[in-house]
Amino acid sequence: MTAHTGTLFMDEIGEMPPDLQPKLLRVLERREVQPIGSDQVVKVDTRIVCATHRNLREMVAQGRFRQDLFYRLSGMTL
Helix, strand or coil, X not given: CCCCCCEEEEEXXXXXXXXXXXXXXXXXXXXXXXXXXXXXXXXXCCEEEEECCCCHHHHHHCCCCCHHHHHHHCCCCC
8 A cells, every 4th residue: 555645657557458457447436455465455545647658549449448447547638
């Protein structure tokens, strides 16, 4: 929980495998994580900043990136 009350930068989010995308979405929606090796859930308050060189809108249209995750991450686009 090092990023609690801080910022987590995720580079190349467009490279995230499809099986991990729902897990990240769950963290963003519930604001909680379960550390590896623990059976307890921990609440987190973390700002997520993502970057990619890929066109995520295009990837969503092609079904290669989750639309609901894209919506959660696209608060501001530069």
